[in-house]
Amino acid sequence: MGLRDGRLHPDHPAGDDLLHPRAAPAQRRTGVRGGEGVNAADRLRLVNSVILPGFLGTALPAWLEEALRNGLGGVVYFSQNIDPDTPGAVGRLSEAVLAANPHAVIGIDEEGGNVTRLQSAAGSGIPGAAVLGVLDDIGLTEDAGRDIGVLARAAGVNLVLAPVADVNTNPLNPIIGVRSFGADTARVSAHTAALIRGLQSAGVGACAKHFPGHGDTSTDSHLELPRVELSLEEMRRDHLPPFTAAVKQSVAAVMSAHIVIPELGELPATLNPAAAALLRELGHDGLLVTDALDMAAVRAGVGSGPGAVLALKAGADLLCVGNPSNLGPKAGSTSDEDDYREVRDALLAALDDGTLTTSHFETASRRIRRFVETTRQARAAAPDSAGSAPAPSGRDWVEAAGRALTGVLPAWSRNGTAADPVQLLDGRGRTNIAAGPLSDVFSAALARRTPVRRSALPDPAGTTDLVGSLGLTPESRVVVLTDDLAPGGAQLAAAQAVHRLLPGAAWVHTGTVPADGQDLPAVYTHGTSRASAEALAARLLG
Structure with a gap:
């Protein structure tokens, strides 16, 4: 072998x-009831x-x-x-x-x-x-x-x-x-x-x-x-x-x-x-x-x-x-x-x-x-010894994930200073048992570059109050996270409500791209990984 x-x-x-x-041997050949x-x-x-x-x-x-x-x-x-x-x-x-x-x-x-x-x-x-x-x-x-x-x-x-x-x-x-x-x-x-x-x-x-x-x-x-x-x-x-x-x-x-x-x-x-x-x-x-x-x-x-x-x-x-x-x-x-x-x-x-x-x-x-x-x-x-264990490929996975980003980036991307905070509104509420508990890779990647404030994305009716309570304006650097854009779903409606109030917000979708996804002002990461989060943070903040 x-x-x-x-x-x-x-x-x-x-x-x-x-x-x-x-x-x-007879048992191995025929099986025993x-x-x-x-x-x-x-x-x-x-x-x-x-x-x-x-x-x-x-x-x-x-x-x-x-x-x-x-x-x-x-x-x-x-x-x-x-x-x-x-x-x-x-x-x-x-x-x-x-x-x-x-x-x-x-x-x-x-x-x-x-x-x-x-x-x-x-x-x-x-x-x-x-x-x-x-x-x-x-x-x-x-x-x-x-x-x-x-x-x-x-x-x-x-x-x-x-x-x-x-x-x-x-x-x-x-x-x-x-x-x-x-x-x-x-x-x-x-x-x-x-x-x-x-x-x-x-x-x-x-x-x-x-x-x-x-x-x-x-x-x-x-x-x-x-x-x-x-x-x-x-x-x-x-x-x-x-x-x-x-x-x-x-x-x-x-x-x-x-x-x-x-x-x-x-x-x-x-x-x-x-x-x-x-x-x-x-x-x-x-x-x-x-x-x-x-x-x-x-x-x-x-x-x-x-x-x-x-x-x-x-x-x-x-x-x-x-x-x-x-x-x-x-x-x-x-x-x-x-x-x-x-x-x-x-x-x-x-x-x-x-x-x-x-x-x-x-x-x-x-x-x-x-x-x-x-x-x-x-x-x-290929034993685990110097020079003979399998070596990693050496690929830059952040660079690769960056090439896969598609969609619409906000006008403020790569502008501003490191002191300008980012407000993250996270609407990803679905529990995925297959994935288990996930690290908040997007907050972590953004926070390595600028201060980050994180809040849950509310239901559509609560978006106006939230935007007001957080003191957000059209000039604010806002990132909205979603992972489920099912028609009629709460995440889609809430993200759209925020975008009507703050059209300059970065809408980041981490799930599959819906059939009509190209009509949405969103950027698609095609998944949740540290590599994709770092690529997104670099694209937004430099």
Whole structure:
């Protein structure tokens, strides 16, 4: 196994001896109903091997260390696991994970732009997919993937849950949006392949998401179950090509979507054997990872535990439990350990009653072990030592993000003195669970150049009072921030109301550009990243 041409390639499949050495050969070949003949310890290891939970805190909890020692498939890092004030802390956390289970998958959502975990405190220094799609420079996108991969590798991560391969054909999509390379299938396909090449050239696995395509939805699967009213022919034409491109690029993993495609049946794709079969028909023999089972699209329907059983039975390999910081007593969860146990116990019960057989677990575990061994050997080919670790691309990401800025800048941009304050009116009220808590990158970037006062953008009826109370005049340097310009929405109406009162204000939109967006006096950043914020601040203030 090794790294060739920016791809992760196994030179030979991982043998069954990498699975559960104490299991009898006959069990590995055929699978055993109810785990008969498998002792309790091996039965637990079998079930644990396919679970990928999140956890709370910046150190390994005792329950998680024990589960890893008992064969847990791995972990997923979220923002709450990252200590930005302690250099090397994430790497040491990964060392602790691997000390407990040398075969663990360590995954992270690190897309660049809006979705970052490793740089969540200050915002991603790498622009997101929408910026890269606007620039449409394949080499630049490959370098973005490489730089994300270098960051992940330094943190001890071996699976980056990116890129987003969804074609964002619905401008009102509440969860994909600027995380996508755009609405053009060919462009999304080309940039998906490029980001994968870059990521995997750093010796980490990439994971294309969310199969078979979350781009035409108008609801957020974190909050409810989306239904895509497209025919399978339309899905094949408009939404599957980026995943085909990912498979051709030997992507290490693909993540399923919690969406219903009627022609595939009424189960969400994550729980649907027809969806898994469709992916395998594309030629993907790598990992199939579920989107988080704690998302309402699964949890509020069948539940995380039964969802895990259905997903594994449908053909999934790794069961991503989700981010415990998103849940609480109101959602039926009391701790990260409870979330893990809910899935583990459901799988044990399904093995006991014959709903699942040992072969379900062994097939998945075989792919997981092959992935881990492939990435281990790819890293060994370029060890972390002076002169041989993967180097960052050297790209100036602020300059690149600046080239992607489009729209209308205010007349006062680059005028005035450093003492002239900027009044920021922030209307971005939507909580995006996928991104998690975001650093206020725009305030920070502006404040590095001039004093900044920040207020919430009120509802349209309150704009006149706010402008008066803040003492704003047409000569004031005002920046209005929005991320949702849905027709009839509060943000659009409020921003328009401010602009009527203060036509010289800078209207900065960080979300997707609406179909009639060119008619609005706004500048578009195509996402929220530290790179885009710095580029905007430089354009406004010099």
